[in-house]
Amino acid sequence: MTKKATLFIILLALLAVYETKAQSIDTLRQKIDKVLKDKSVTVGIAIRGTNPQDTISINGDKHLPMQSVFKYHLALAVLHQVDQGKLSLEKMISLDKELMESYKHLWSPLRKKYPNGGKITLADILKNTVAWSDNLGCDVLFKLVGGTDVVQSYLHHIGIEDIAIVHTEMVMQSEWENQYENWTTAKAANQALQLFFENTNTLLSTESHTFLLNVLKSTKTGEKSIRGLLPKEAVIAHKTGHSGKNDNGVTGAVNDIGIVFLPDNSYFYLSILVSDSKESDDTNQKIIAEIAKLTWDYFKNE
DSSP, X not given: OOHHHHHHHHHHHHHHHHHHHHHHHHHHHHHHHHXXXXXXXXXXXXXXXXXXXXXXXXXXXOOEEOGGGHHHHHHHHHHHHHHHTSOOTTOEXXXXXXXXXXXXXXXXXXXXXXXXXXXXXXXXHHHHHHHSXXXXXXXXXXXXXXXXXXXXXXXXXXXXXXXXXXXXXXXXXXXXXXXXXXXXXXXXHHHHHHHHHTTTTXXXXXXXXXXXXXXXXXXOSOTTTTTTTSOTTOEEEEEEEEOOBOTTSOEEEEEEEEEEEOTTSOEEEEEEEEEEEOSOHHHHHHHHHHHHHHHHHHHHHO
16 A cells, blocks of 8 residues: 555544544534523533534623622632732731621621621632632622722733623622623633633642632532532532522523533533523523533543
């Protein structure tokens, strides 16, 4: 057999593998479409495996409200300042009683733990803000780093363009429409996860990277979302966001973005933003859970 013939056969084999792979990922897309069929909801989805061919985007460029997902992006900005020496994870932060009282209408495990105020390390505020989605802790962090503009500028600087963070939790929750001004796209959410986890251009120090990864893995919210249908032992580093319903029964956002680790230590990025839903809370979470399970099965069996 000539060298040209051998190369031609190899090329055909590679092409066959590529076509099979394309058909496989297209099958996953079709299964996801079935999950979304007849649902009165807008869903932004971004899926990416370690192989660039393993990528799906459905409404991936659509601007959708983040709700508490932005606490993950905030944590990146805080840890950047830690690495710069502007802040320290051991720094003690004073939380006074007046501050606690002002957040009594918002979710805050910190307020419940310290109703009369107290001192807590920056590390613990970050853990509560990300893993427990603490709203008071979130706004304390915004104040520490210099405000929402500083966080958004940092994100744009590291290459995450399709995102807007203009309101703190207090302001975002004060008016229903404000949540739509804190937006991202599903593709940009996946980009933020990938930049962090792969630590592109040494985004964070080893210490800060390990700290945030462990916090994300310890997330306590969203048990029925990405984690909902996956094996109990599955390791997921993720951040959720939820708006609740307005007077018309519309849910602004039920979101979950994360890095899902498979039994063989491979992983995939998954961002699902469920918005303007007229479905029940259970249905909204089930949409995320079913998509996560389909994606898990795809990558586990490939």
